[in-house]
Amino acid sequence: MKQDDVLKQQAYAAVENQGETVKNDPYYPGFHLAPPTGLLNDPNGWIQWNGTYHLFFQWMPFETGHGAKFWGHYTSEDLVYWKLEPIALTPSDWFDKNGCYSGSAITEGDKLKIFYTGNVKDEHNNRESYQILAESDDGISFIKKGVKIRLPENYTAHFRDPKVWSHGGSWYMVIGAQTKDERGAVVLFESKDLEEWTHRGILSHADQKPLTDLGYMWECPDLFELGGKDVLMFSPQGIEADEIHYNNKYQTGYVKGKLDYELGVYNHGTFTELDRGFEFYAPQSTLDDKGRRIVIGWMGVPDQNEKLQPTVVNGWVHQMTLPREILLKGEDLFQRPLTEMKELRINERINTTINGAISLEIERTSEVLIDGCIDSMDLFDYAKLKYEPQSRMLTLERQSYTDGKIEERSCILKDPLHHLQIFVDHSSLEIFVNRGEEVFTSRVFADPSNRILKINSQNSPGLKVWNLKSDTIKLENFKR
Structure with a gap:
C-alpha cells in the first residue's frame, strides 16, 4: 500500500475512534468549522470552484499538537451548510514528509490547482522547504505534481505559505519568508505557465518604510485588489506589545498600497491589525462569483497556550472564524458577516x-x-x-x-x-x-x-x- 493510502487510513481510523468524544464536547461548535479530531489551524486553498466553496485546512488528526500536517477539506454550496470531504493531501513524499504546510488554490482550465509548502526536517532537525503543485479534476482527489520552487539564496528555510493569483496574463505568487538576517518579509514570484517561476525579489519587509522592526518572520501573505488599492494581508511574528496594540503572541494585519507589476515594487502605508480579539491568525481571502472578497481566519494563535485549552482533554483544539466579507471604506478595511x-x-x-x-x-x-x-x-x-x-x-x-x-x-x-x-x-x-x-x-x-x-x-x-x-x-x- 502506498504511504499516502496508509496515512489516510490511519487518519480515518483516528476520527472513527475519537470522533464521538470530540462531537460530544460541550465546547465543540455548532456552526463554525472545526476538526473532526485532533488539531486544526490555518485555512488553506480557500476558493469557489465550479460554484462550490472549498476550504482546506491544516490538520493534525492524531493529536492536539503540531506535527506532520495533512490537508483536511470542507465544501459548501451556500456558506451555511458544509460537508467534510475526504483528505486532500498527506505528508507522504520526500518533499513534504514533515508536513503539507499552508498554501492556496487557483483555477486553470478545467482543473483545480493548489500550491503548498512541503516541510522537511533531517535527523538533526534542520529544516528544508519546497513549494509544491498538486491538481485535481474533480476538486476532491489530488495528484501531486512535484516541487516547483526551491529555496532561493538569502532566506532561511522559514519560507512558506504560497498565495497565487493571475494578473495581466501572468501568474503571481507571494510567499512568507525570513531573510538570512532574521527579518520578516514577503517575496514575489512570477510565472507564465505555473511550472517555471521567476524570483522577482522582496515585495515588503519588516523595515520597509513606513514599517519599523515589524517582526522576524511573516506568515500567510495574501495580496489582492480592493477598492482600487492593493492590500497585503499577513501575519508577522515577533512584534513587541505597544499599549493596546499587538497583545497576542503573534499578530495579523494588513498594509495598503499599489503594486507595480512591471517593476515588482510595492509601495504601501502603515500596518493595521485586522482583528482586536484574543484568537485570530493566518486569514485567507478569495473572490466569489458575486464579486465579494471573503476572508476566513483561524481562531487561534501559534504558541499561545494551545496545550492548555480545555478541549484538549477531549481530543480536539481550535476552529475557524465565520466567513466575512471585507470592504474598503475610505482608508479602512471593514469586515462584515x-x-x-x-x-x-x-x-x-x-x-x-x-x-x-x-x-x-x-x-x-x-x-x-x-x-x-x-x-x-x-x-x-x-x-x-x-x-x-x-x-x-x-x-x-x-x-x-x-x-x-x-x-x-x-x-x-x-x-x-x-x-x-x-x-x-x-x-x-x-x-x-x-x-x-x-x-x-x-x-x-x-x-x-x-x-x-x-x-x-x-x-x-x-x-x-x-x-x-x-x-x-x-x-x-x-x-x-
Whole structure:
C-alpha cells in the first residue's frame, strides 16, 4: 500500500475512534468549522470552484499538537451548510514528509490547482522547504505534481505559505519568508505557465518604510485588489506589545498600497491589525462569483497556550472564524458577516429595548444584535465588553483559560459606538463593531451550563436575539 493510502487510513481510523468524544464536547461548535479530531489551524486553498466553496485546512488528526500536517477539506454550496470531504493531501513524499504546510488554490482550465509548502526536517532537525503543485479534476482527489520552487539564496528555510493569483496574463505568487538576517518579509514570484517561476525579489519587509522592526518572520501573505488599492494581508511574528496594540503572541494585519507589476515594487502605508480579539491568525481571502472578497481566519494563535485549552482533554483544539466579507471604506478595511449568515437563524427570541440593565438567558448558539450604544455587556460570567464614550475605547475582557485571571484586548473606535452584531457558538465569540469597523474574535470557555447575558445601557438601544442552527456540518462524504 502506498504511504499516502496508509496515512489516510490511519487518519480515518483516528476520527472513527475519537470522533464521538470530540462531537460530544460541550465546547465543540455548532456552526463554525472545526476538526473532526485532533488539531486544526490555518485555512488553506480557500476558493469557489465550479460554484462550490472549498476550504482546506491544516490538520493534525492524531493529536492536539503540531506535527506532520495533512490537508483536511470542507465544501459548501451556500456558506451555511458544509460537508467534510475526504483528505486532500498527506505528508507522504520526500518533499513534504514533515508536513503539507499552508498554501492556496487557483483555477486553470478545467482543473483545480493548489500550491503548498512541503516541510522537511533531517535527523538533526534542520529544516528544508519546497513549494509544491498538486491538481485535481474533480476538486476532491489530488495528484501531486512535484516541487516547483526551491529555496532561493538569502532566506532561511522559514519560507512558506504560497498565495497565487493571475494578473495581466501572468501568474503571481507571494510567499512568507525570513531573510538570512532574521527579518520578516514577503517575496514575489512570477510565472507564465505555473511550472517555471521567476524570483522577482522582496515585495515588503519588516523595515520597509513606513514599517519599523515589524517582526522576524511573516506568515500567510495574501495580496489582492480592493477598492482600487492593493492590500497585503499577513501575519508577522515577533512584534513587541505597544499599549493596546499587538497583545497576542503573534499578530495579523494588513498594509495598503499599489503594486507595480512591471517593476515588482510595492509601495504601501502603515500596518493595521485586522482583528482586536484574543484568537485570530493566518486569514485567507478569495473572490466569489458575486464579486465579494471573503476572508476566513483561524481562531487561534501559534504558541499561545494551545496545550492548555480545555478541549484538549477531549481530543480536539481550535476552529475557524465565520466567513466575512471585507470592504474598503475610505482608508479602512471593514469586515462584515455575510448575508448568508442570516440563514443560521432559527427564530427570533427577543426583540426589545434596553432601559438601564437587562439580564436574560440565551442559547449557546445565538446571534445578538444591539442597535445603539451600550455601557457594558457580560456573557456567561466569563467575557465582558466595556465602552468608554469619552475616549471611544472598547475593551473585551475574559477569564484566561490558563490561570483564570482577567485579560483584555482594546481598540479606539473612529466613530462612537452605535452597533454591535455578535455571534456566540459554544466556545467562541465574534463581535462585529459599528458594522465592521472593528472585530473582536475570541474563544470563551465559560461554564457550559451558564447561559446568562447581561447588558447595561442608559441610551435605550434596541436588542434582538436569535437562536442559531447547530447542525450545519455533515460528515457523510468523509470516507475511508
